[in-house]
Each structure stands twice: as structure tokens, then as C-alpha cells.
Amino acid sequence: MSLIPDENVRGGSLFKDISADDEDWQPTVIESLCMNCYKNGTTRLLLTKIPFFKEIIVSSFSCDHCSWANTEIQSAGRIQDQGICYTLQIKSKQDLNREVVKADSATTRIPELEFEIPPFTQKGSLSTIEGLLDRAVAGLEQEQPVRRATDPEVAEKIEEFIQKLKKLKDVEREFTLVIEDPSGNSFVENPQAPQKDEALTVTRFKRSIEQDKMLGIRADDDDSVQEEGAADDLEGMMGEVMVFKTNCPECNASTSTNMKLVQIPHFKEVVIMATSCDSCGHRTNEVKSGGGTEELGTRITLHITSSSDMTRDLLKSETCSVLIPELEFELGMAAVGGKFTTVEGMLTDIKELTVSKNPFMCGDSHSKEQMKKMTEFAEKLDKIIAGEMAVHLVLDDPVGNSYLQNVHVPDPDPQITMEKYTRTFEQNEELGLNDMKVEGYQEESLTELAFD
Known part of the structure; x- marks a missing residue:
């Protein structure tokens, strides 16, 4: 059967x-x-x-x-391209009601208690912060009767620790919850959406070789460093559409992805990839920079004053954050991936992501207060698109691979402010640049070839 x-x-x-x-x-x-x-x-x-x-x-x-x-x-979905880590500062009992999706590959930590739940020791769960604490307490209490009979001293210490975990639910003092998932399939609710949650920090990271082996996407005897493929000759690819087989990210059916290298005037080359699934109808497009990481980060600010600004071309790389200060809104890097669209398209994507596709705005999960907040946010976005509300749109890209069209080229655009800045150590760490070796790489490669 x-x-x-x-x-x-x-x-x-x-x-x-x-x-x-x-x-x-x-x-x-x-x-x-x-x-x-x-x-x-x-x-x-x-x-x-x-x-x-x-x-x-x-x-x-x-x-x-x-x-x-x-x-x-x-x-049952695919493993994401990057791992994800949520760091939540729990300050009140209300924070315990946040909904959490914890995959079985996730590690849960409470630094203040030096407490850690290793990956694959618990099954995946859809719960709340309070539910995670209750589950941890239940797991420790399960073997307590046996411990009291065989090792009373250890049982007493574990009982003291259980009481500390239970006391966390009273939130008498602030504590930190960290959920780190190399598969990228865990999630922690932001009740302040669409505004930025000051108590919640979300970072994405590149998996290590050991984490790839743990997830079963790399053989145990494979210790080679896998680098993303790059075109050997970008100029030869210019204008050519390449097609390669892949699986649909929604239904996992076999489909095709079209890839093309395009030159953006007054900017650089970008790689546009588009996938359309005939089985489920899912369509997606993604843009990646054809160049390398810039020495300086770029912060582009557009003062939107009318509906005519909606037609400006916009390239948002996957490392770029989008901010609208007037709405106290921030969209973190990789939230919607890389996109080559218009300002109107970007605002529409933000509306769909934060309102239409928000799982906590439908069914039993939503509250009237949250729904009212989201509805007001959607109405403000509609006013911005219609040119009835003036705001600033900020593209903050630490890699420097994002772009916003200057309609007055070659003259400066009075509505656009561009700022170059030096990346912080934390930004370089998140991008994987601190451990990247570039000095003497060519010489070492030539030496290896000479002795092969």
C-alpha cells in the first residue's frame, strides 16, 4: 500500500x-x-x-x-542555499507567545544558562517560545526517576537546572534564545512586522563542510572546497541564453532554468535567471552580479516624490537591505533574493511578502491588532506607489552590487544620494570575507600546475 x-x-x-x-x-x-x-x-x-x-x-x-x-x-522542502540564525532577546512574557518553526537540524541555545539542544536530538516542531521551553523541561524530566535511583547527585543537579528553565517562563530578567539552523528551514515570528524587530536579529551564513555532511548533501569522504561556478569568458556569454535542468523549488518536479548575461548601462554585468514550472505553475526570477565583491559598500537613497519615480530601474542584489525610514520598515538581505525590477515592482514585492504571504496574518494565528497594523502599512505602500506620499527608499548593499537608475545621466540626479562606506568586521564575517584568502592565490595555483 x-x-x-x-x-x-x-x-x-x-x-x-x-x-x-x-x-x-x-x-x-x-x-x-x-x-x-x-x-x-x-x-x-x-x-x-x-x-x-x-x-x-x-x-x-x-x-x-x-x-x-x-x-x-x-x-519536505529543499535545503536552502544558506543557513540561518535567529537571536532573540526575550524581555517580557509576551515574547514567549512568538511562533517558532524549529527544524530537526537546528541547534537551540540559551547562553545565560549555558544550555544547548544539539541538532537531530529533537524532532522538528511548530510551536511557541514557551512550547520550546516546556519541551526542553519534559525531555530532562523524562529520565529523572531512573537518575534518582542510580545517581542521586546527578539527579539533584539536573532538578536544579530544570527549575531554572521553568523560572525563565516568568521572565523575571531578560534572556537570549538562539536558533541556528544550517538547513535554513527554521523560522521565528516577528510580531512587529512590517517594522523591524529590535529584539530579533536574523543572520544568514554559508555552511561549513561539516554541516554539509551532517545534512547529507555532501559525502563523508568529500573534504574539497566547493566554489560556485563562474563563466570563464563573460564576454562570450553576453546575449546568449543558456538553459540547464533543475528541480522546481515548490513541487520538486523536473524543470528548466534560463540564464542570460546582461550589461546594465553605467553599471556592470548581471546574470538573470528565470524558472517556470509546467507542473505547478510556479515562476521565479533571480539576479546575481556578474562581477566580484566591491572594496566598499554602497548605500543608495532615493527621495520618492511622485508616481514617475516608480518607473526607475532597480537592481537589488541578494546581499542588499531595503529601508523606508518614514514607515520604520527594514527588509533584510536575502529576504526576497536578487531582483532586477522597477521601484514599483520592489514596493509591490514588499507588500506581498509582508502582508499577502505572511502566514501570521491569516487563520487562527492573526490578531485584530496585527491585521490592522498590516492593513495600514499596505495602504501607505499604495499611496507611495500612487505618488501621494513622499518617502525615502534606501538600498544598503555592503557588497556594492546594487543599482538604481539615474534618469538625469550623465548629470547627477538630485533625488538620489549615493554613499560609499567601509564594511564592518561583522559584515565581512557574515559575507564570509574574513576567512577568504586572495593573496598569492594565482602564484600558488601556477606552482601546483607546474608540479602536476
Whole structure:
């Protein structure tokens, strides 16, 4: 018997959005062994989608013989290109209600208690901060009866630590929660959205060789440094459309990606990649710089005064942050990837990302206060697009690979301010530049070739 629902019956997609109106979409029920009493119990599997977390498999087990039950989630989506780390300063009990998606590959830490939950020691979960603390307490309490009988001293120390964990829920003093996930599939809610959450820091990082092995995307005996492919001759590729096979990021069906090198006037070459899936209709496009990392970062500020500014071409690299100071809004790097669009297109993407596709603005997760805040934010964006509201749009790119069209070229544009700045150590660390060796690289490579 197949455990996977028939795609033809489900309308061509294994994973569907949760909906109370879809009566045909039922979980798959199978008989499975209970690991508590070793009799047969029942497992229910539900394949569904959660925005910002791709596809997931929700499984629930229950045993009628011993009443043991267990629930967990597993990510069915692809491993992201970069890992992600959330650092949250918990200052009040309200912060404990933040929703959290914790993948099984994530490491959870509370530095103040020197407490850490290593990866793959817990199953993935969709919970809250309070739920994560309760789960940690339950895990420590599980073996306490045995410890009290075999090693009372250790049991007493663990009991003291359990009380410290329980006391965190009273939030008598501020503490830090860190969730680091090399797969990039974990998520922590920002209740201040679309405004920046001052208590939450989100950073993305390049996985190490050991992390790739841990996730199973690199062989255990493969210690080679894998570098992103680059064209040997960019000029020869100019104007040529290259096609290569790939898998759809939504349904994982086989599809094709078109890639073309384009020269942006008064800027540099960029690589445009577009993917269209015939199976599920998903379409995506991404832009990457054809050049290297600039010596200085770039901060471009556009003073939007009318609807005519909406037609300006805009290139946002994947390392670029977008800010609108008047709305106290900040969109972090890699949130929408690299894009070559217009100012109107960028604002529209921001509206869709923060309002239309926000999972906490629909169903049981949303509150009236949050919905009101989001609606007001969407209305302000509509006014900016219509030219009824003057604001500043800031593109802050530490790599210097973002661009905004100057309509007065070759003369300076009075509405655009461009600032060059030196990257901080933290920015270089996040971009992986501190450990990058560039001195003597060519000489060493030639020496190796000479002795091969």
C-alpha cells in the first residue's frame, strides 16, 4: 500500500494549503508499531504547506493500548542555499507567545544558562517560545526517576537546572534564545512586522563542510572546497541564453532554468535567471552580479516624490537591505533574493511578502491588532506607489552590487544620494570575507600546475 497520496486525485500536487473547506484533503492513516508497548498503533500523515517554511509533513501517532502519543513535523522542502540564525532577546512574557518553526537540524541555545539542544536530538516542531521551553523541561524530566535511583547527585543537579528553565517562563530578567539552523528551514515570528524587530536579529551564513555532511548533501569522504561556478569568458556569454535542468523549488518536479548575461548601462554585468514550472505553475526570477565583491559598500537613497519615480530601474542584489525610514520598515538581505525590477515592482514585492504571504496574518494565528497594523502599512505602500506620499527608499548593499537608475545621466540626479562606506568586521564575517584568502592565490595555483 502506498503511503503517498495519488497526485492525480489531489489535483496535481502532493502538498496543499491547510483549508477547512477542503473535505477531500484527509490525512493518510497507517498502522505502525508503538515504541512504548510494542503493539500496533495508528500514525496519521498530512502533507501541507506553510509559508516561509515550504512544504512539511505533519505526523501524529497514538496507541490505544498504552495511550502513548507523539506528534512531529518534518520539512519536505529543499535545503536552502544558506543557513540561518535567529537571536532573540526575550524581555517580557509576551515574547514567549512568538511562533517558532524549529527544524530537526537546528541547534537551540540559551547562553545565560549555558544550555544547548544539539541538532537531530529533537524532532522538528511548530510551536511557541514557551512550547520550546516546556519541551526542553519534559525531555530532562523524562529520565529523572531512573537518575534518582542510580545517581542521586546527578539527579539533584539536573532538578536544579530544570527549575531554572521553568523560572525563565516568568521572565523575571531578560534572556537570549538562539536558533541556528544550517538547513535554513527554521523560522521565528516577528510580531512587529512590517517594522523591524529590535529584539530579533536574523543572520544568514554559508555552511561549513561539516554541516554539509551532517545534512547529507555532501559525502563523508568529500573534504574539497566547493566554489560556485563562474563563466570563464563573460564576454562570450553576453546575449546568449543558456538553459540547464533543475528541480522546481515548490513541487520538486523536473524543470528548466534560463540564464542570460546582461550589461546594465553605467553599471556592470548581471546574470538573470528565470524558472517556470509546467507542473505547478510556479515562476521565479533571480539576479546575481556578474562581477566580484566591491572594496566598499554602497548605500543608495532615493527621495520618492511622485508616481514617475516608480518607473526607475532597480537592481537589488541578494546581499542588499531595503529601508523606508518614514514607515520604520527594514527588509533584510536575502529576504526576497536578487531582483532586477522597477521601484514599483520592489514596493509591490514588499507588500506581498509582508502582508499577502505572511502566514501570521491569516487563520487562527492573526490578531485584530496585527491585521490592522498590516492593513495600514499596505495602504501607505499604495499611496507611495500612487505618488501621494513622499518617502525615502534606501538600498544598503555592503557588497556594492546594487543599482538604481539615474534618469538625469550623465548629470547627477538630485533625488538620489549615493554613499560609499567601509564594511564592518561583522559584515565581512557574515559575507564570509574574513576567512577568504586572495593573496598569492594565482602564484600558488601556477606552482601546483607546474608540479602536476
